[in-house]
Amino acid sequence: MFQNKKNTYWGVSMKHFFIGLLALSFSFMTLSGCTSNEEDNRLSLRGPTEDITKISNPSTPDQSLTNKAKELLRTQDEVTAVRGINIDNQLVLAINVKQINQFTERKLEKKLKKELENIYEGVTVDVSSDQKIFIELDKLEKKLQNTTYDKQQLQKQYNDIKNLIDDEA
Amino acid sequence: MTKKNNNLSKQQKEYQTFEKQRETKRPVVKNCIKAFLIGGSICTIGQAISTFYMYYFNFTEQTVGNPTVATLIFITMLLTGFGVYDHIAQVAGAGTAVPVTGFGNAVISAAIEHRTEGYVLGVGGNMFKLAGSVILFGVFSSFVIALIKTILMQWGGF
Numbered sequence: 414m415f416q417n418k419k420n421t422y423w424g425v426s427m428k429h430f431f432i433g434l435l436a437l438s439f440s441f442m443t444l445s446g447c448t449s450n451e452e453d454n455r456l457s458l459r460g461p462t463e464d465i466t467k468i469s470n471p472s473t474p475d476q477s478l479t480n481k482a483k484e485l486l487r488t489q490d491e492v493t494a495v496r497g498i499n500i501d502n503q504l505v506l507a508i509n510v511k512q513i514n515q516f517t518e519r520k521l522e523k524k525l526k527k528e529l530e531n532i533y534e535g536v537t538v539d540v541s542s543d544q545k546i547f548i549e550l551d552k553l554e555k556k557l558q559n560t561t562y563d564k565q566q567l568q569k570q571y572n573d574i575k576n577l578i579d580d581e582a
Numbered sequence: 583m584t585k586k587n588n589n590l591s592k593q594q595k596e597y598q599t600f601e602k603q604r605e606t607k608r609p610v611v612k613n614c615i616k617a618f619l620i621g622g623s624i625c626t627i628g629q630a631i632s633t634f635y636m637y638y639f640n641f642t643e644q645t646v647g648n649p650t651v652a653t654l655i656f657i658t659m660l661l662t663g664f665g666v667y668d669h670i671a672q673v674a675g676a677g678t679a680v681p682v683t684g685f686g687n688a689v690i691s692a693a694i695e696h697r698t699e700g701y702v703l704g705v706g707g708n709m710f711k712l713a714g715s716v717i718l719f720g721v722f723s724s725f726v727i728a729l730i731k732t733i734l735m736q737w738g739g740f
Contacts (some may be wrong), residue, residue: 543643544633546642547645548637
């Protein structure tokens with residue numbers, strides 16, 4: 414009744430202004446999370462139960478170790494998708510597991526890490542089921558496939574991902 | 583219950599049956615469905631926010647909980663201040679009380695209510711009037727869980 418004119422923005426009340434702003438920022442968040450602007454040229458095997466990608470770009474450090482490790486993880490029933498990179502004898506993999514196996518994904522991580530370490534002796538293996546690591550490796554795989562990467566750049570990216578895995582905070 | 587009923591006088595028993603006949607029955611199933619749907623939507627929003635933080639910032643699944651909770655409470659603060667959250671809570675019931683947004687609403691609504699009593703004794707003193715018990719039992723139960731975990735880790739050989 415005694416509405417103050419100062420509390421209006423372009424004729425819209427402050428309440429409606431903020432609610433609109435909230436809805437707008439939320440829809441931006443959702444839409445930006447759902448869209449991907451990166452071209453995906455990886456060789457991929459996508460199905461209802463598995464999502465395995467392979468990098469085959471001769472101008473980047475050899476990724477055959479990662480591709481072999483992915484083939485091995487494909488045989489696991491719990492694993493639905495794998496992303497990863499390797500640089501020399503350092504291998505980092507991220508897995509997505511079935512919804513029901515989310516409760517035991519930490520155990521699965523350890524089991525797969527041990528298995529891979531036994532197969533590839535002398536290789537530093539890291540397996541993570543963290544969604545963040547999966548997102549980062551997916552982005553990096555796309556970049557590796559599409560652009561030229563030298564060893565130093567890849568090592569830096571590897572170190573960043575390793576820091577995220579080791580982050581206990 | 584039956585023992586209690588035996589001690590009641592005839593008039594009291596009559597009144598009880600009278601009351602039962604006229605009492606509006608609570609639509610429990612309908613309320614549960616509403617709470618499930620709206621509570622679930624709040625959780626979906628929370629999931630979207632945490633995915634956003636993971637995608638664009640350096641948060642892992644372990645650390646993303648903190649900014650997500652802060653954002654949800656911030657949104658609740660605005661919605662409570664504008665009186666929108668109360669309307670949602672009227673429909674959803676437990677669906678809005680159980681997620682962390684319910685805690686935020688309890689803190690902020692108490693702060694708004696006691697604003698007229700001053701910032702220190704009013705807002706400061708009464709802000710955690712409703713949410714205080716949540717904090718108390720939250721801290722206490724986490725202490726008990728930590729104690730059990732420590733005992734199991736130290737002597738259980740896990």
